[in-house]
Amino acid sequence: MNADLHCHSTVSDGQLTPTEVAARAHAGGVTLWSLTDHDQLGGQREARAAAESLGMAYLPGVEISVTWAGRTIHVVGMNVDPENEALVKGLEATRNGRAARGVAIGEALAAVGIPDCYKGALRYTEDPDMISRTHFARYLVDAGYAKSTSDVFARFLGDGKPGFVGHRWSRLADCMKWIRGAGGEPVIAHPGRYDYTPVEFAALFDEFIQMGGRAIEVVTGSHTPDQYREYADVARRYGFEASRGSDFHGPGEGRIDLGQLPPLPDDLTPVWERWL
Structure with a gap:
């Protein structure tokens, strides 16, 4: 299964429209796709229609901005109902500012x-x-x-640089409630990007699990190959299901293109297995 469950379109901060992202994913060999724009569901209908016209399986998604321990993390809501009222209103509140x-x-x-x-x-x-x-x-x-x-x-x-301006995003508890209420699965996005100590990471993972979280991105365009292995070990240690996504924003941006990621390790359970 060549799954790419994390990418962006012009609806948030991508360079291509949802239809164009779908076409690029299909050309890259993707067979299971999700558009996960930042705090925004506006591209979901177009994305699903484009995916289905190309013969790709589709899971609706969104990447939600969260403030945790004074810094920003992202949680992907996978296989959510894009019409869920609480989720839509929560994302609208998150976008404000x-x-x-x-x-x-x-x-x-x-x-x-x-x-x-x-x-x-x-x-x-x-x-x-x-x-x-x-x-x-x-x-x-x-x-x-x-x-x-x-x-x-x-x-x-970046954090601490001259143009950095902090912003208070959603709370983790609210984010988890919105995703769960919309029938979706919360997934911690690209954990290798977060500047937390081992103690802080342990606290994040424990809190995430206590709130019903059970999945993490392992193979992602925001990770290095060493981090693929590091977060595969984290998934094993905490019993997380594993997700995979390029974090594609546009041609020439990021480490890897749609569909070009290596597979997940064989011993990890893919997050998409329950839906297919």
Whole structure:
């Protein structure tokens, strides 16, 4: 099963429409696909229709921003009902504040000598209320301030950098309630990206399990090959089911393209097994 259960479209911070992402996934050999835009379900109908027209199995998804222990993590809601009222309203509340944060990021970058970034970043999103650091990163690359989007985060937009502006996202408890209430499965997204100590990670995993969580991304475009092995061991230790997804945002961005990830280790239970 070539499953890719984590990617993004222009509905949030991707470069391609849901239909275009579906076509690229299919061309990459994906047989089970999910579009998981940030805090947004607006592309689900188009994504499902495109997937089914290409013969791919489809699971509706969303990537929810969560503040935990003072930092941002992401939880994928897999196989959710996109029409669930509580989930839709919860995501709407989570999105509130993105535009104001965008203005603040622009002001912070202007203070270190990079003017007009907010105006520039707006050119890269279809919805000003969904503006994100990725849109700023694309502008800064195209404007010649950095070589790549990863370079932008390392120099300007990552935690503690000149353009970083914190934001209070949803609580983990609320996120889990929304996903469960919509019939879905919560999945901790790309844990290798989070700057937590071993003690903090243990607390996160324990709290996640106590709230009904039982799945984690292991093989993802946001992990290095060493992290594939590291989080496979975490899945074994905690009894997590394993997920797999490229975290695709656009051609040339990220470590890996749609459908090109290595398989999950044979001894791990894929999160999608229960639905197929």
